[in-house]
Structures are given as C-alpha cells and as structure tokens.
Amino acid sequence: MMTATKKHKKHKRFSVSLLCFLCFFVANFCYAQSPAVTKVDPPSWWAKHTINPVRLLVRGSNLRGARVRSMNPEMRTSGISVNEKGTYLFVDVEISPSLRPGQYPLLVESASGSTMIPFSLEAPLNTQSNFQGITTDDVIYLIMTDRFADNDPSNNAPKDSPPEANDRNNPRSFHGGDLRGVINQLPYLKDLGVTALWLTPWYDNWNGVNRCDKRWCPNTYYHGYHAIDYYAVEDRFGDLATLRELVRKAHALGLKVIQDQVANHVGSQHPWVRDPPLPNWFHGTLAQHQLNKFRNLVLLSPHANQLDIRNTLDGWFSDDLPDMNQDEPEVARYEIQNALWWVGVTGIDGIRQDTIQYMPRFFIRDLSVALHRQYPKLWMVGEVFERDAAHTAYFIGGHTGRDGIDTKLDSVFDFALWNASLLVFTNKAPMRSLPQQLKYDGLYPDASKVTVLANNHDTMRFMSLEGATTAGAMMHVAFVLSVRGIPQLYAGEEIAMEGKEDPDNRRDFPGDAFKAEGRKPNEREMFDWTRSWIKVRREQAALRGGKLIDLFVDDDTYVFARQLGAETIVIAFNRDKPRQVSVPVGVIGVKDGVMLRGLIGDVSGRVEKGQVVLSLPGQSAVALKAF
C-alpha cells in the first residue's frame, strides 16, 4: 500500500512534470504557431446583397492549413485559400437572407490553435435618400478635402507624422482640411447652388513625408491617391462616423456625394507591397516593375503592339504607385466588393474612378455591372484624361468597342470640350472651335451623359492661364453650365482663385470667402455670376436636359438653343465688343411675334420673319427664354 502510494506519488510527480513540460512546450509551440488575425476586408457586409457569398481577405499569421467556420449556422464558409507564407487567407462567406444585422465573428482553426475573425452585418441604408446617382439635373463641385476647410485641429498632427508633413507653408504637405470642414460649409455649397460634392479620395494614406533632393520634396499624400488601406478613412480627415454624418447631412440639404475611388493603384506604403496576398496581386514589385509610359493611344489604336498595351495597362503610374492586377480574379473581386462596401456603408450617390483607362476594360464593365446590380441609380464617371473625344467616347458605356466590350460606364469627363473652352475664352482659338468640338458628340451613344469639367485639381486654374481675364472666366463657367452634359466645377473657381500647375492649383480655400461679407470684389463678382447661372439651370429644365441646337457662330460669337418640348432657351456668348446678331430661331419652331427675354443679361428681342435681332453685350454671356 505504502509502496503503491509511493509509486503512485512518484508516478504522479513524473506525470505532473511531464505535463508541465508538455504544457510549456505546447503553449510555446501554440503561441508561435496559432493563427492570428490582424485585418479583415471587408469588415462587414449585408444580408440579401447581390454579392453573396462575399469573399473575405483576412490578413494575419500562421494561417496555413486553417479552416474557417461561422458560429452561426445561417452563415456558411467555403472556398478557403491561403497564400504561401500563411499571411493571407481568402474565404467565401454565404449569408442567409434571414440574418439580422449584428456581430457574426468567424472562427479560424488550425491544428495548433484558433482565433476569431471579427465580422458583422450592417443594416442597409434607406434607398430613397441614398444611392441616387447623378444626372443632368446636377451640378458637381470638386473639393480637395485637405485644402478646403480645417474645422478640426485635433487631427492635424497625427502621432506618426513628422512636423514637415504638416507644414501649411509647403504646398505638398498636409494643410489640415477635413470632413468636419466640409460638413460646416454645406450651407455655403447649398447657397452656391451646386447639388453634388466630389471629394478627393478619403482612403487612409500614409501620414509620413517623402524626403529627396528634388524640387518636389518634401512631399506627402495629402491628395489621397496613395491608399494604404482601402477600408479606412484618412485619420487626418476624420473617421467613418464623420464621413457618414457628412453624407447624411449633405443628403438632408439635397446635396449628393461622390467618392473618388482609385482601383488602379495603391500607395507604396500599403502593407501589401511588402507582403502581397498573392504573388500576382500587383503588376511587378517595388523592386521590379515597369513604369507607365502613358502611350494612351495604344488603348484605342487597332495598330498597337501587345508590349505597348501591357505597359499602359500594367505599368506603374509612378514608382510609388503599385499597379493592381485586375486580371487576377481575386484582385478584381476584392476591388468590386470594396467599391460596393463604400457605397453601402456611406450612402453615396456616385463614384469618380481615377485613371480608369489604365485598367482592363472588362474590369470597368464588371465593376459598373456590379454597382448597378445592387444600386440601379448609382453613377460612375471615369477619368480618361484625353483631349480627344474619340478616345473618351471609347470608354463610356452604351456601345460596344472593337474589343466587343461595353464598359457600361455611366460617364466620362469631357476633357476635349474643356480644352476648347479654355482656348476660346482666353482668346487663343476662334469661337467656332466650340461647335467644331461639339460635332464629335456624334461619337457618343448619348452625349448628354458626359461630365463637363470647368477645371479640376490636375489642371491650371482659369485665372492663371495666359490671356485669362475675369470676363473670360465668366464666359467659360457660363458655357460649362449651359452646354449639354453634367457640369462639374472645382472649388475656388467660383471666387476666381488663381493657381498654376499642381500643387499651385491646390491652394487653401480662403476661409473668408465662405461668407458673402468676406468676399473681395472680384470674388463676389465671380461668385454671384456662377450662382446666377446655376440658378437659371436649376429653374429651366431645357437648360438641363434640352437638345442643343447651333444657331449662329463666327470667330467671336456663338449662339445655341437648348430646347425641351415647347421650352426654348437661347444662350449667346460674345467675346467681342458689343454687337448685334440676327439669330434664326424660326428654324427651331419659335414663331414670329414671340418675345425672347433675358434670364441673365439685359437683352431681349421679338421674332420677326423667323429671326430675332439680339444686342449682345461685349465680353459676356446671356441666357434668354422664348415667351
């Protein structure tokens, strides 16, 4: 008994120490080898979504051999794949339509341990006030968030940012503008009359500063085009809650919101660059990649060689902009879900897609189709920065290209017409260049769908162009607001701001000008003029959606009608001294005896023998209506 007890004790002691040793070993082993999760994209989704299952990309460590399962039987997982290093895991999550919004964490298990993937289902936003799309009834206003209004100083110097990154005297540093600033200026924008705000990218960008011995250093990514996280809001601009507040408050005032999305590339500080989820996630690596030579003609020309085409589609926009490989289905799927996620969580109405021509056309189509399938009215405009209507028309949806693809893209910017207008209103080209350019509308399936920019953050401001005058700037903006298409203004043009090439064209918006009493005389003149043209556009359906018919043109004067049903608006531009012009309105059905009265400009005339004689003021634009 005694022996037995001793033996037992000895055995027990041995077992305990062995167990301790094993525990210690296993614990260490487990600690070193258990799966760990640091990020999940997307972090949330919706039941009854057109994308189901949704595919998650999970970042972490020791994910090799891991299984993923839901704790809820109405959420099913499948299609797991893990990268070679075990740092990324893809998994399909199928969501039962009956699941309610809430937390639905997923369990990741491997032979050596387990952990959770946080994941939730969101309540869908109201489709009556969100996802409304953009039409010719809208006037878009581009805001570069960092340069518009700083109304939250607490986010101006994040802990990981060196002082040089936050130097307001450096045009390439962060200047402090934020989402709160945009929210607080919504009444200003409402007063101006614009109806849709396009904000430069709000993805989180690197807070640091690039140093070099070139003239463009030190520089930062204040503009937002170098995402380090496709699922996070720039911490200097605010957070997701503030962004949602912005969209909600804008919608309450009748203002829509457009997100600037950048599917073509991410920033070189993105964690993917050091450790890509797949070897072909990008085109090349930081150490080995081709630079885009921007031979954009090869995208349209049937004579291009494959080497040039691949360079234009796969080349990096710059050495610090790794090019995403949408030919890899996991990348395409990730990006399509990402676009839908932002729309779904914020309620935005439209997307401006950056550098869209450098992505494969099938991807533009698949993205457009997925967006419209979930949000039928949602709108996407692509940046195809070409002063050539044949090229931009190739990318708009509604017709099939020679590759057999209809991109289904809602809109493209009309850089060709913008260019013509700048030349005409700075007296470098005759007025007839405007109808000369507009003849290429025949290349578009529906030219009323193009977005007519007055300028943007990549172009010189009008007032800094050679030959610019305030009168020229006023005619230019009147043209943008009266020609066919969807007009787009750039913050600051309405107060005649100056600015040469990037980054000079991104000066801080002068805070005083947000209030009428703070505007200098030239700012007030331009603001009031812009507002009056927006107002006429808002009040006259023919100006928004009417057919454009040329009536008169010579070197210095251009007169056209916008006609919708029985309504006729006549718009005239005269960059010469005051002159009389006989305009043939009988041809568009305006009867003799009808009066044309100025909506903008003190001009009127009675139609006789099919003609109306208008005394046009010099260096100005007028809008008349047939009564």
Ligand SMILES: [Ca+2]
């Ligand atoms: Ca700020």
Ligand SMILES: [Ca+2]
């Ligand atoms: Ca940041």
Ligand SMILES: [Ca+2]
């Ligand atoms: Ca590309």
